[in-house]
Amino acid sequence: MTTSSSERGVSLGMPELPAPAYPDDVRARLETDARAIVARYPDSRSALLPMLHLVQAEEGHVTRTGMRFCADMLGLTTAEVTAVATFYTMYRRRPSGDYQVGVCTNTLCAVMGGDAIFEELQEHLGVGNGETTADGKVTLEHIECNAACDYAPVVMVNWEFFDNQTPESAKRMVDDLREGRPVAPTRGAPLCTFKETARILAGFPDEREGAVEATGSAGPASLIGLKLAKGEAAPARVVHPRGEAPQDAPPHEPSPTEHLSSHDAPQDTAASDPAHPSGPAAEEGE
């Protein structure tokens, strides 16, 4: 059973104040946008995630007013909306900076320099994880792997990629953001503010110049595996852990049936293991 936020507050002995309303003109504008979002789905409650991005685009984070608005528009309880808004880390629950600078500190990025970048940015900006600079420009945070490991270490600003970063390049980039100098991601669409990003994530077109053309495709580092599999690139030289391969070893010539990926190679099965032959399991007592 679901309980509303006010029910939950009463049960804890803390009656919750009603969420303040949006000003009339803001509410009217948001209602128009909300109706456009809801119209995309056969069931209105499916519109909750983009609706949360919509209210985040209004205030820079998801407020109680925004959650109340989503609940009203979608016929949900505020508890249901809160449960979703607090589950996903893409929704902020408190005011933050114009630029969310996320340093990937998952394993690969961490060992490739992500940990050092995060440490140096903390010191350079004078803020810790999840904190915002006093000028309200930059919020620094750890982020998880964004499937860009081939460009490690990766920093993301408002979900745009900054590949192959160093502590120096990352510090230069945040300085430029704070000073209002132009900053371009390594690939993808041009950078915009967190509120603008939230509106795009709500599903409204990005009408900035160059945004559509910038969608592009995967870069060379991401495509190398595909090229290897197709035989369009030479496999990397194998370096033996204790030195070079014996000089008298004949050069390796892959046969036409040889596979480049171990995942594609024929695997041993139970049928080839005399101790565990394949076939129907013996009945108990046989």
Ligand code: FES
């Ligand atoms: S570990 Fe950083 S993008 Fe995958």
